[in-house]
Amino acid sequence: MNITIQKFGGTSTSSVPTRRMMYSHILEAISHQQKVVAVVSAMGRFDDPYATDTLYSLVGETVLDDEELDRLVHIGEDIAALVIKGELFKLGLKVTSVTNQELGIITDDHFQEANIIDLDGSMILEKLQTYDVVICPGFQGHTRDGRITTLGRGGSDLSAIALGVSLKASSVEIYSDVNGIYTADPRVVANPTKIDCISHQAMLALALQGAKVLNHRCVELASRFQVTIHARSSFSHEQGTLVTSDPNADYPEIAGIAGKSGLTLIRLLGFPNTAGANELLKNELERKKTKPSAAVYSEEGDYSLIFDSQQISNAIEALKEVQMQLDFDRIVVRGRVGCVSFVSEKLAEEKRRFYEARKALESFGVNIILDTCENISAVYYIDRNEVSKTQRLLHQYFFN
Template sequence: MRIVVQKFGGTSVATPSARELVVKHVLNKINEGYKTVVVVSAMGRMGDPYATDTLLSLLNGKKMEARERDLLVSCGEIISASVMASLFADKGYKAKAFTGFQAGIITDNNFGNAKILDIKPEKILQALQEGIIPVVAGFQGYTEDLEITTLGRGGSDTTAVALGAALKAECVEIFTDVEGIMTADPKLVNNAKMLDEVNYREVTEMAYNGAKVIHPRAVELAMQHNIPLRVRSTFSDNQGTLIKLGPEKVVTGIAHTTHIAQLKIEVPSNDKELESKIFESLAQKGISIDMINIFPDVKIFTLAEDVVSKATEVLKELGVSFEVTKNLAKVTVVGGGMMGIPGVMLSIIEALKKENIDILQTSDSHTTISCLIKEEDVKKAVLALHEKFEL
């Protein structure tokens, strides 16, 4: 049995006309001889009646226990699955909606950001064998104690890939409202190009560094199981971008993240206990930090602006001196083949210097070089780097 999993995002199921296109893509795959599993997100975005953010807005800013919050937000995907299954049935095709629970997706009990532990796909396989189109609610699963959980932002991508692995699918297709993976954000770079093929590792780095087309956890899972991923648009017949094992370029694309703050903390070089206490206390508060530079008397790192107040409270309690700089952004050059290639950093410096953009901090890995800059310079920086590396 040749199986393909197709995941459709919120904009793909938001309107009657978009849902008709979903049907077309699914039937195209079935007509090619595949058994197709459909995974859906909640309909639309903030303001649309059943979108995840709209459901959350029902709280009016009030706190809710994590368990009940997951019950609330899991409803959006269930509605989508039910509507899509009914649409297939209306057109004469057998279809059946499945919650994450019914699809056999077992998770840990970390409400709001659960991790998939196992999948028992027997009911999905049975449906496929009976000629039924399974339509699975993405973004959700259940614990061994039968509690409903959600998988965090981008969780429907993860649902699709995890099901693909469990079903030994030939491919997982992620349908969205963009044509595929681009060399940079087309909102900033008019001549950004779509990548026909790209390596798992490069897409993961682009996703972690600001590209929002696909969730990095889903790409990592696909890489682990060597399942080809295809990112494409619901609203065209373009085949999009194929993500798989393959050659890596010196530079593949430019990613960026905004709303970043930088913290500089003064710590006496002989006070190792305080240094450890700072990072331990931040971690205990659930504060994620990035671009970490450690010097004898100064510790520098970045964090999201929306957690700055929480971080400064921690530092004040510890009695340390610190300096906060807001309205910053990170631009990242991504390329799996840059390791050992001289001159990449030089090219970055030259491109940003030409535009009079100050580099406030840098960090790098085997596949990325990131620069911290003022947020007002983001567009200039991305354009300059895109041009410099002739993407």
Template sequence: MRVLVQKFGGTSLSTEEQRKLVIKKISAAIGDGNQVVAVVSAMGRRGAAYATDTLKDLVPDAKILSKKDLDLLMSCGEIISSVVLVSELAAAGIQAACLTGGQAGIITDDSYNDARIVRVNPVEIYRELEKNQVVIVAGFQGMTEEGQITTLGRGGSDTTAAALGAALKAHRIDIYTDVDGVKTADPKIVNNAKTLERITYNEICQLAHEGAKVIHPRAVEIAMQANVPLRVLSTFLDGNGTMVANGAAGDTVTDSINDNTITGITQKTNVSQLIIHNPAKDQHVSQQVFKVLAANEISVDFITINETETIFTVRDDVSARAISLIQDLGLEISTHLNCAKVAAVGAGMTGIPGVMSKIVEALTEKNIRILQSADSYTSIWCLVPQSDMEEAVRALHEKFNLG
């Protein structure tokens, strides 16, 4: 059985005309000899009748609901979407059946609103594939061992598709979006950003973690662990999109996946830099700070610790609370609010001298202040004022000849 998992997002399903394009993609996959499992999101975005955010807006004060009850509400959009698509496939002469996440065998923990998949038991999917050409699965949702409905958090339909692809030992996972693949930068910022033909799991995971919204990093990690090739492509355009793989044989790509040092530039906005001064060189200061922030569920990022300073970033929307908590400890703090994190990502940078030099040169030429920097073997990050973020992305894209 050659299984292809396809995932269609809300913009691909929001109107009847767009769903006809989805049916065309499913039909083409069947014509290529695949048995198709299609994962669907809720139809449209906030304002559309059955979008997840619209359903949440039916309860203006969601805090009065338990997270468990909120998951019941939020799971409805994908179920509606799957039933509508099955009916339209039938009208087009394609046999199909729909399953909820739980019926499809997605078993999660009980972290309602942001559940993690524990295991996948796709028995019902196999049963339906034997009877039908297509199985439509409601994305973004699963079920606990006790039978309670859960949702998987942001990017949950991507995660559903990847988990099913791994469990079914799929030939490939196709993530259909409203763009034609993974870009070298956000095309809204860089007008000559190009679509990458190929990219490694590690590279796309880093791009996703650092702000690129084309796919959720958790989905990439699942596909990478199972070594299932993954493709990102457009519902609305023809083309091969971007292939994501390790570099093995078959549908994956060769080891020479990218000759460029840098594969892409991405950005993350709305962060604030906090600098805690520690002239006494007391190592307990950092311990105190991170302990109180963790107790108040404030996540920190971009951490630099030296003898006299502890530097890190938090989201803008929690910065005032973080500053207050640190001041309550009696510590001296400086801040840079309204910052952005710009990242250059590329597996080709490992062991190559001069990459950081080019990054500093590109930003200095545009008079952009670097407030902080850090690196890993596939990424270099720079914190810059948010007002300079777009110029920084364009400067790095140009410096590394990514257009």
């Protein structure tokens, strides 16, 4: 049995015209003798009646705990799955839908952002013996004792890869409103170049630094199980981009540019660079369930840490506890930070690119607060208001 996984997001499921485009992709796969497992997100975005953010807004600031919130917000995907199943049935397709329990995505009980711990595709495989199309609600799973969980932002991408693994699918296609992976975000940089093929490693690095086409957890899972992702547009039949670990693939030298804001820089002045101090710091941050995305120790004896701004309260509590025990000089906090980065498969061998790009940005007047170069990623931390402009400058430097 040849199975194709097709994931469609909220822009694809939101209206009758966008769903017609979605159905053309399903029909195309069936015409090539494929069984289709379609993973669907809630319909639309905030203010659309069944979108995830709209469901959150129904309760606002309430006493609902995370488990109860998961029971609420997964409904958007369930509604989308049933609407789409009904419309495809009217088109004459042999189609069915599945429930949360039938998905076979088993998770831990970390509600709101659950981790997948096991997969069981048997119930979907059984349905594929009878039906050509199975519609699956994305973004969700369940604990071993049957409690509903959700997989966090971008969770439907993760659902698609998980089902690709459990069903041993021949292909996994993730549809969005762009024609694949570009050298930069087309909403920020004019006329970026579409990439035909990119490695899992490079795609993961870009996703972690702010690229929005694919969720980083889905890329991590795809890389672990060697699942090739086909990133395509819902609104055209262009070929899109392959995300793969094929050693014979023709990967671009510079995979792309990414950027994000919402970061905070914390400097620990006079922090002792010893194994014991670093272990204490690591343990206290873990205890507060936070982790820096970057850490740089300077020759002057300062330790610079970058955190997502949403984690900053917990991070500061942990760092104050460390300061009480180690008695280093000061904790200095700088908010309103963003970053831009480029990813290159050859960066480890050619670090000159990192220094040359930094010099070019500084010549354009960009004030770089901190920078890091690790593995295949070069990251420059700047004021958050400069992120879009700096992405354009960095793209111009490499691609124009």
